[in-house]
Amino acid sequence: MTVLSIIRDCLDALLHPSARYDALTRARHRAFMAPRLLGSLAAFAAFPVYLAMRGAPSAVEVAAFAWLIAPIMLSWFLSRTGRYEGAHVLSSLALSGLIMAVAITTGGIESFAAVWLVVVPLEAALSASRRVAAFASLLALSCAGMLILVSQLGWLPVEEPSAAQRGLLMAFGVASATLYAAGLAFGAESLARTSVALLSREEERYRLLARNMSDVISRHQRNGAVQFISPAAEAMLGISVAQLHGHGLFDRVHVADRPAYLTALSDAARGDVRSVEFRLRREPASSERGQVDFIWVEMRCRPLDQDQGRDPAREAEVVAVMRDVTDRKHSEQTLDQARSAAEAADAAKTRFLATMSHELRTPLNAIIGFSEMIAQEQALMLGAAQRKEYAQLINDSGQHLLSVVNGILDMSKMESGNFEIASEPFAPRASLLHCCNLLALKARENGIDLVTDAPQDLPVMTGDPRAFKQIVLNLVANAIKFTERGGQVSVSAAVTGSQLTLRISDTGVGIAPDDLKRIGAPFFQAGKTYQRRHEGTGLGLSIVKSLVALHLGELTVQSRLGEGTAVTVKLPLVYTPPQAKPVESKVTTLTPVPRQELQKELHKELREELNDQRHDQPAPVKKSA
Numbered sequence: 001m002t003v004l005s006i007i008r009d010c011l012d013a014l015l016h017p018s019a020r021y022d023a024l025t026r027a028r029h030r031a032f033m034a035p036r037l038l039g040s041l042a043a044f045a046a047f048p049v050y051l052a053m054r055g056a057p058s059a060v061e062v063a064a065f066a067w068l069i070a071p072i073m074l075s076w077f078l079s080r081t082g083r084y085e086g087a088h089v090l091s092s093l094a095l096s097g098l099i100m101a102v103a104i105t106t107g108g109i110e111s112f113a114a115v116w117l118v119v120v121p122l123e124a125a126l127s128a129s130r131r132v133a134a135f136a137s138l139l140a141l142s143c144a145g146m147l148i149l150v151s152q153l154g155w156l157p158v159e160e161p162s163a164a165q166r167g168l169l170m171a172f173g174v175a176s177a178t179l180y181a182a183g184l185a186f187g188a189e190s191l192a193r194t195s196v197a198l199l200s201r202e203e204e205r206y207r208l209l210a211r212n213m214s215d216v217i218s219r220h221q222r223n224g225a226v227q228f229i230s231p232a233a234e235a236m237l238g239i240s241v242a243q244l245h246g247h248g249l250f251d252r253v254h255v256a257d258r259p260a261y262l263t264a265l266s267d268a269a270r271g272d273v274r275s276v277e278f279r280l281r282r283e284p285a286s287s288e289r290g291q292v293d294f295i296w297v298e299m300r301c302r303p304l305d306q307d308q309g310r311d312p313a314r315e316a317e318v319v320a321v322m323r324d325v326t327d328r329k330h331s332e333q334t335l336d337q338a339r340s341a342a343e344a345a346d347a348a349k350t351r352f353l354a355t356m357s358h359e360l361r362t363p364l365n366a367i368i369g370f371s372e373m374i375a376q377e378q379a380l381m382l383g384a385a386q387r388k389e390y391a392q393l394i395n396d397s398g399q400h401l402l403s404v405v406n407g408i409l410d411m412s413k414m415e416s417g418n419f420e421i422a423s424e425p426f427a428p429r430a431s432l433l434h435c436c437n438l439l440a441l442k443a444r445e446n447g448i449d450l451v452t453d454a455p456q457d458l459p460v461m462t463g464d465p466r467a468f469k470q471i472v473l474n475l476v477a478n479a480i481k482f483t484e485r486g487g488q489v490s491v492s493a494a495v496t497g498s499q500l501t502l503r504i505s506d507t508g509v510g511i512a513p514d515d516l517k518r519i520g521a522p523f524f525q526a527g528k529t530y531q532r533r534h535e536g537t538g539l540g541l542s543i544v545k546s547l548v549a550l551h552l553g554e555l556t557v558q559s560r561l562g563e564g565t566a567v568t569v570k571l572p573l574v575y576t577p578p579q580a581k582p583v584e585s586k587v588t589t590l591t592p593v594p595r596q597e598l599q600k601e602l603h604k605e606l607r608e609e610l611n612d613q614r615h616d617q618p619a620p621v622k623k624s625a
Helices: 003-014 023-054 059-067 070-081 084-105 112-127 130-153 163-212 232-237 255-269 326-359 361-375 384-416 428-445 465-481 540-550 595-616
Strands: 216-221 226-229 274-282 293-303 317-324 424-426 449-453 461-463 488-496 499-506 554-560 564-572
Touching: 003 023, 023 059, 023 070, 023 084, 023 112, 023 163, 059 084, 070 084, 084 112, 084 130, 112 130, 112 163, 216 232, 232 274, 232 317, 255 274, 255 293, 255 317, 293 326, 361 384, 424 428, 424 465, 428 449, 428 465, 428 488, 461 465, 461 564, 465 488, 465 499, 465 540, 465 564, 540 554, 540 564
Parallel strands: 449 488
Antiparallel strands: 216 226, 216 317, 274 293, 293 317, 424 461, 488 499, 499 564, 554 564
């Protein structure tokens, strides 16, 4: 352990608690106390030597040596209070008082001690305070003025030292003042070196944080211009930091998000803390030139200086922290899509229940009602014509129920992927004319003209003829259903490239734009004004859409409310079913069973089924009158 380290530890023990946790403040307090304590101790050590050489001291000399206790008191004051500027003010007063006492007794302004007045403002410069330095300078000038005034008024002692003594004292004054000023200079240099080292260390620390943080830290003017941005922006946006200064960052903000971006910065400049999310254009990789890539960024900004209101002329600045939240945004979009899908499924269930409650209840009521009337024909005295009419109504209601159930089953098969397409060659013209002929009577009863345009040279196509007929029947039946009396339904077919184009148009009620987006959804029926005027489950167009998709075709619906609807279907002339993956069979060996054993097994199973049915039958109940 060296002497300097011992002295440093002793000085650190004298420091005020407020200065122990700040390296720069600790160095300043140490630089204030060290020279004063050492100077006072050296003066006290030299006092006996001075007495041996001088002899009996005068009262002024005793007072001067007694004044050397002041630096010790100043060090004690700083150690107890921690008031650094106050200690420098007291030090300037003590040094000026000592200089004045010595100068008055040794020649006034011409004294060797007057040179020390220059040291007073130099010592105050170590306080790093303009007020203390200005006070010390004014104090030194005031003391010099007082010495000049005392010399002019003749209030100085009559005794004057000889020229040799005066020269010796002047040399001592200049040398001592120079040495003290040199000590102050070394102290100032030490403080400056400590300050630079601490600043460099802090800069290195902040540079380490700025370069290794994934978040981007930026400093903005009120208009959004970037004054500083951390190097993390290069990894986030793929460009250099220099290109983001000024309005470079603003130019990369998505046009739709720029108002929110500027509003957040403006509000933060007024003293509020704001958070905003916007999109930033990221520089694409070299292999993806020409593509525009945007990322979502969350920016939290606040005013740079909370006390900026004290200086009205100072322009407000904002510090912001930006973070890439693209993954979170994608997750939110996925959740929104899942929520929309769940809401659509719930709406489909509601539509299914609403539709089925009407489509099933009405024919069932008809079947039950008319069958009860036929069962009570003797009591009601029904004729043959009435029984035939009721039976026909029951049959029509049953057919309607069968079509509803078939539609639901077909739709469920398509949604589950179990609907199979039986591809085979067939003539589309014959199938189209057959479907139109089946619906011609219904069109005639509704007072609608059904016009069919099928060229003779339509080629043979490969696909499922049953599905093709179902597509045509559903579309033409819908067109007839929603066309008013006196209207027209047109059915045309043509070959376009390698596709067969079917177009079914009508002059009916049409579809509203909002409903047109949802056409093809299961159990959805467009419109509110005509929704219950026509029967239907809302599955027709949905089944058509699924059948067209299974044939790898396209379906387009164009409509205007009150002007009619046109449905265009494009089917490939040659449908090639997708290759299904072969399923490994788990059956390796089949052992033939003799005919006699097989017959015995079948008879045994039949007997067991008859016994089970006999046990399952309810016991006969005796009816009493």
